[in-house]
Amino acid sequence: xKLLTHNMLTSHVKGVTKGYPLLIKAxxxxxxxxxxxxxxxxxxxxxxxxxxxxxxxDQLGHREELPGELVPDYEKNGDFLKKVHRVLLEVxxxxxxxxxxxxxxxxxxxxxxxxxxxxxDEA
Amino acid sequence: MDCDVVNNMNAATxxxxxxxxxxxxxxxxxxxxxxxxxxxxxxxxxxxxxxANGGLGNGVGREDLFAAVNQFGDVESLLMPPQKPYAFxxxxxxxxxxxxxxxxxxxxxxxxxxxxxxxxxxxxxVKHREETLVGFPEGLTLVEDFVSLEEEAxxxxxxxxxxxxxxxxxxxxxxxxxxxxxxxxxxxxxxKDKPLPAGLxxxxxxxxxxxxxxxxxxxxxxxxxVNQYESGQGIPPHVDTHSAFDDTILSLSLGAQAVMEFRHxxxxxxxxxxxxxxxxxxxxxxxxxxxxxxxxRKFDLVPACEPDVGSNSGLTLRKRGTxxxxxxxxxxxxxxxxxxxxxxDSQEGTSLYPPSPPSLPCxxxxxxxxxxxxxxxxxxxxxxxxxxxxxxxxxxxxxxLSSLPPGSVLVDVGCGNGKYLGVNPQLITVGCDRxxxxxQICAExxxxxxxxxxxxxxxRTALCDAxxxxxxxxxxxxxxxxxxxxxxxxxxxxxxxxxxxxxxAYEQEYNKQKSKYLKDHDKQHNGEKxxxxxxxxxxxxxxxxxxxxxxxxRDVKDASEMTEGRLSVHTNRTAFNSQDLLVPWHLKGRKTxxxxxxxxxxxxxxxxxxxxxxxxxxxxxxxPDSKPSPSDNMCQIPGGSSVPVxxxxxxxxxxxxxxxxCTQVTGIKVQTSYHDQGNWCVVLQKE
Numbered sequence: 001x002k003l004l005t006h007n008m009l010t011s012h013v014k015g016v017t018k019g020y021p022l023l024i025k026a027x028x029x030x031x032x033x034x035x036x037x038x039x040x041x042x043x044x045x046x047x048x049x050x051x052x053x054x055x056x057x058d059q060l061g062h063r064e065e066l067p068g069e070l071v072p073d074y075e076k077n078g079d080f081l082k083k084v085h086r087v088l089l090e091v092x093x094x095x096x097x098x099x100x101x102x103x104x105x106x107x108x109x110x111x112x113x114x115x116x117x118x119x120x121d122e123a
Numbered sequence: 124m125d126c127d128v129v130n131n132m133n134a135a136t137x138x139x140x141x142x143x144x145x146x147x148x149x150x151x152x153x154x155x156x157x158x159x160x161x162x163x164x165x166x167x168x169x170x171x172x173x174x175a176n177g178g179l180g181n182g183v184g185r186e187d188l189f190a191a192v193n194q195f196g197d198v199e200s201l202l203m204p205p206q207k208p209y210a211f212x213x214x215x216x217x218x219x220x221x222x223x224x225x226x227x228x229x230x231x232x233x234x235x236x237x238x239x240x241x242x243x244x245x246x247x248x249v250k251h252r253e254e255t256l257v258g259f260p261e262g263l264t265l266v267e268d269f270v271s272l273e274e275e276a277x278x279x280x281x282x283x284x285x286x287x288x289x290x291x292x293x294x295x296x297x298x299x300x301x302x303x304x305x306x307x308x309x310x311x312x313x314x315k316d317k318p319l320p321a322g323l324x325x326x327x328x329x330x331x332x333x334x335x336x337x338x339x340x341x342x343x344x345x346x347x348x349v350n351q352y353e354s355g356q357g358i359p360p361h362v363d364t365h366s367a368f369d370d371t372i373l374s375l376s377l378g379a380q381a382v383m384e385f386r387h388x389x390x391x392x393x394x395x396x397x398x399x400x401x402x403x404x405x406x407x408x409x410x411x412x413x414x415x416x417x418x419x420r421k422f423d424l425v426p427a428c429e430p431d432v433g434s435n436s437g438l439t440l441r442k443r444g445t446x447x448x449x450x451x452x453x454x455x456x457x458x459x460x461x462x463x464x465x466x467x468d469s470q471e472g473t474s475l476y477p478p479s480p481p482s483l484p485c486x487x488x489x490x491x492x493x494x495x496x497x498x499x500x501x502x503x504x505x506x507x508x509x510x511x512x513x514x515x516x517x518x519x520x521x522x523x524l525s526s527l528p529p530g531s532v533l534v535d536v537g538c539g540n541g542k543y544l545g546v547n548p549q550l551i552t553v554g555c556d557r558x559x560x561x562x563q564i565c566a567e568x569x570x571x572x573x574x575x576x577x578x579x580x581x582x583r584t585a586l587c588d589a590x591x592x593x594x595x596x597x598x599x600x601x602x603x604x605x606x607x608x609x610x611x612x613x614x615x616x617x618x619x620x621x622x623x624x625x626x627x628a629y630e631q632e633y634n635k636q637k638s639k640y641l642k643d644h645d646k647q648h649n650g651e652k653x654x655x656x657x658x659x660x661x662x663x664x665x666x667x668x669x670x671x672x673x674x675x676x677r678d679v680k681d682a683s684e685m686t687e688g689r690l691s692v693h694t695n696r697t698a699f700n701s702q703d704l705l706v707p708w709h710l711k712g713r714k715t716x717x718x719x720x721x722x723x724x725x726x727x728x729x730x731x732x733x734x735x736x737x738x739x740x741x742x743x744x745x746x747p748d749s750k751p752s753p754s755d756n757m758c759q760i761p762g763g764s765s766v767p768v769x770x771x772x773x774x775x776x777x778x779x780x781x782x783x784x785c786t787q788v789t790g791i792k793v794q795t796s797y798h799d800q801g802n803w804c805v806v807l808q809k810e
Contacts, residue, residue, distance in 0.1 A: 005553055005571045008532075012581040020583060043530025044551055107581075113566050115559065116575040120491070123579055 001098075001114050003056050004088045007048050009114065011100035011107075013122050018102045021052040024059045025106075026096035031062070034089045041081045044088065045074065057087045146229045153242040157209065164244035170199070170220050171213040171249050174227070175242040179424065180208040185439035187234045188212075191241075195222035202249055205424055205438050211249040220245065260385045260393055262407030266339075269402035270330060275377050279447055281326040282349050297356040302347040304454060312367045313346065315454055323347050323451075330375065331451065339404050340371050344451035352381065352417065354443040359694060360386055360416030363405075365459035365467045368452040372410055374403040375451075379444030382423040385413045388465070396425050399446075411463040419700070482690060483600065483703055490600045497705060497772035498598045499557055505710055505769055506560030510540035519799050520593060521546050523623045523806065531588035534615055536577050536608075537595030541565035544572070555580060577608050585617045594802070596781075597626040597773050600703070605774070606787055613788050616809040621794065624785070628803045629699050629775040638801030640696060692770065702777065705770035776803045 011019025050070055057063040066087055071080050097106040098114055107116050153175040154164055162173055174192075177183050185203055192198055192212045196219020202211040214220045228243040259265070270278070284298060302323050304313045323331075327347065334340045346368070350358070363372060376397040383403070385393045393413075397403055405415070425441045459469035484490040502509065520543060527533065529549035538544055538554030539561050545552075545568070554572040556562050565572040575581055577595055590612050599605045612622045631638045693704045781803045782796045794806040 001573070002571055004551065005573070008553060008582050008586055009573070010581055010583050012579050040530070040549070047530070047532055047551060111563065111566060113559075113562055114573040116555075116573050116581040117557075118576070118579060123576075 022098040028095035260409040263409035298351040357417035357419035360414035375449040379446040502558040544570040
């Protein structure tokens with residue numbers, strides 16, 4: 001699970017109102033090399049919840065130098081874009097779980113795949 | 124010459140010139156079509172002609188074509204390849220061919236209810252494909268003229284249809300009446316301790332005595348089922364329950380003839396013409412192992428009676444009339460000990476012949492159980508095989524994806540093996556599916572995916588610019604759940620965002636074009652190998668619609684009309700006869716390329732049982748309560764190897780149904796609605 005995906009995921013346990021963002025508890029994290037496409041990264045940024053991304057990167061210990069807030073004129077800032085690229089697309093949680101911040105329910109991540117299926121009583 | 128005469132002549136020539144132009148254009152079109160079929164035409168006159176639109180596939184019968192061509196000269200041979208939209212005629216002398224060409228080219232011909240326009244071209248040679256004569260299935264005999272015309276009339280009059288039970292309320296289905304013992308459709312068996320008061324009609328006695336005398340049977344039958352089929356009606360392939368009836372089964376055909384199709388588990392199919400007043404005797408292999416059925420249609424392909432021309436007898440079309448069959452059987456009281464245990468309910472035990480078939484759920488809990496059993500467990504079991512058959516993205520879906528602005532957030536709900544996740548790399552794509560096994564395959568391909576249910580997708584509201592749900596919603600077994608699935612898609616969309624939904628269509632033939640799902644069936648029947656036999660279409664088949672008659676008539680049946688709401692098992696690659704059904708999947712291991720995938724080759728025990736369409740799928744072993752592993756569904760074929768058969772639940776959508784479903788969701792507008800290779804498709808936009 002990449003942090004791009006994590007940025008979109010939310011807890012959907014019945015009754016939960018503050019299910020976002022999910023807390024990451026990772027036991028295995030991998031960093032892959034992914035081709036850097038600045039245009040693509042530029043387009044992704046407005047779709048993200050920035051604070052969630054920073055928080056998640058922090059939780060994984062991969063925040064590095066990612067700023068707490070969006071840099072103005074980031075479109076032209078190659079350095080910045082590279083950092084975003086790394087955190088969004090290169091860092092990957094292979095094993096661990098995602099935890100609902102309200103209910104505490106844990107969703108397992110195995111082989112990089114989060115299993116978000118709810119039980120009958122939770123749906 | 125008179126002024127007027129000259130003017131008239133000029134006018135006539137002018138008209139002819141225009142007609143000629145049009146004719147030339149049409150001729151060119153027909154040449155292109157023929158080329159596709161491997162037929163090369165020549166401009167030089169020869170003795171042989173190809174008659175485009177003069178084929179059995181156009182509803183043109185042999186007699187009609189012969190009458191049309193015979194007037195121009197001695198016809199040496201007439202070849203009408205089955206189901207093709209053309210025919211070949213070879214004259215004894217070239218002169219005949221020339222005359223026919225001059226007179227018939229561009230001519231309209233009235234054949235019964237249709238009119239077709241012939242386009243004739245010369246061909247160098249006519250290739251005859253030898254039709255190998257196939258013998259009857261082992262144990263099957265046909266005795267023609269078993270009853271006289273008077274006896275036929277008497278027997279038909281003996282049936283009082285007015286007292287039939289409520290199973291007949293849907294007039295579109297064939298009529299059924301039982302004597303001696305009532306046949307039960309919930310367990311496909313007979314209540315052996317509760318005989319019907321009346322017994323067999325007296326009128327049947329002379330016929331049965333004759334059977335005894337002729338040595339066809341040793342014991343008088345005590346059960347009779349009368350089936351009445353109107354043109355266009357049929358009965359799905361089935362084996363008569365072993366444990367219910369003894370070996371020999373007699374079936375008398377009255378009122379009209381029909382073609383019955385016998386299928387062996389190894390894939391062999393034998394069509395048997397049952398003439399009027401003939402008696403069919405099924406014993407042994409033909410009774411215990413081969414399935415028999417009658418395709419619902421209005422015309423049958425039968426051998427041409429008159430040896431009018433040429434060496435090969437050829438085929439022609441025979442319109443169906445109303446046929447009434449009298450099927451006589453003897454109730455069996457001890458367990459069946461036949462030599463065909465793979466098809467035997469006495470010998471395989473109840474684990475493979477469940478008493479309770481699945482029925483349509485009426486509540487959420489039942490629906491969940493049904494889908495767990497007949498969707499989720501199946502996909503998890505067949506995932507890798509399934510994935511191998513889903514490799515080519517459909518063009519229209521690709522078009523939708525490619526036209527999204529770069530950087531759009533796309534969610535594929537029910538992404539399967541990830542077929543669409545990589546189509547447009549400029550998008551921010553995430554996929555989800557209920558099947559862990561399929562999601563695993565996506566992950567291996569490098570896509571971002573997670574496991575979730577389509578009814579509750581763990582993504583933020585109004586997150587997506589677009590979402591797609593291809594071949595997903597038809598797996599939900601109640602209207603409420605299907606609606607909930609659409610609502611969930613809408614929730615995910617940003618205002619202005621669009622969703623593309625594809626579901627399997629009830630109508631597999633649309634605008635007279637068969638979907639690839641059906642076409643592959645025809646191909647297989649003609650002995651051709653189809654390279655892709657999935658339920659989806661791969662290449663867009665630009666096949667010309669020279670077919671002017673639909674040879675496949677369907678019984679339209681929706682869930683409410685089904686007896687007790689039981690789900691029937693569908694025969695792969697045929698038209699649907701119900702909206703809610705179980706579709707077999709024959710699991711294949713990693714074997715040869717181009718092997719037939721989920722085809723109806725292996726006649727699994729899952730075919731509906733005797734005499735009634737809405738009977739159970741005997742191959743689906745489990746009631747929702749027991750949860751055995753999917754490997755229990757084994758179908759044994761002769762030779763020892765077992766082919767696992769799984770059944771997936773589908774609700775196929777009728778025209779307009781998907782659109783109607785979507786409009787029930789507030790805050791959206793249906794942008795487009797179309798039919799794409801056997802699917803109904805909708806693009807909706809969130810307001």
